């Protein structure tokens with residue numbers, strides 16, 4: 001019997017019964033950033049984790065996928081599972097080709113283990129620099145991992161805060177694989193969209209083989225509103241930032257729900273509203289097709305048709 005840990009105080013569970021979005025996702029849409037948590041009784045959380053979440057199982061993720069009209073998922077290893085990828089892999093395998101995974105691995109991982117992950121559907125590893133989520137990994141270890149995954153054609157998913165980009169950028173430039181940036185590099189949306197901090201991010205994102213997820217308006221918003229109670233156009237302060245990224249890099253942007261939304265303390269988004277956010281940031285049908293279908297297919301299912 002596995003001892004169950006209580007949730008982190010103040011933890012908000014994912015939104016039950018999300019609304020049906022007004023915006024209909026195009027067929028073949030990929031939710032390119034979501035997670036599973038446990039269930040804890042089957043897949044215990046890592047001892048080194050910084051939070052203990054609620055359970056968020058693969059079946060609950062697949063139910064959300066079907067409700068929203070999503071076709072495929074990219075399931076990103078959540079930090080609460082450390083480098084034990086079992087829950088993520090179990091979900092990817094169960095999706096029968098309709099999911100890919102992004103793993104967390106240690107630098108001593110062997111080639112055969114990497115090949116096993118690849119066969120299961122993993123296409124990248126995640127490097128996390130957000131201090132409230134992980135203890136810092138030595139850069140040499142991350143470089144070792146990047147070198148090991150390069151022959152598989154994988155990429156590195158980077159999660160960092162905008163304020164840390166100047167210090168990290170030089171290191172990112174040394175990584176020999178495509179880079180995928182979580183949550184738009186977490187801009188401070190109280191700063192101007194044409195100000196120096198976001199300009200620096202756009203400059204970095206403009207390099208070859210850098211992809212950007214225009215995800216997590218619910219996490220980046222300052223003014224909100226939380227957009228419950230029938231509001232359909234939520235998170236308006238984040239829209240100009242995401243729109244700018246979509247307009248500048250239409251062929252290298254990705255969208256995801258971030259379900260089950262770890263560590264949100266003030267409100268839990270209705271995932272239906274996160275779908276209705278899409279047409280606000282991708283203004284034309286062509287931009288939306290690239291963001292939702294063509295780009296993630298090229299990165300995660302190359303050679304397959306949506």
Ligand SMILES: O=C(O)c1cc(C(=O)O)oc(=O)c1
Nearest residue numbers: 077078079080133258262263
């Ligand atoms: O901002 C966060 O708290 C967060 C955490 C995790 C994780 O714990 O893996 O993933 C995310 O995409 C976002």
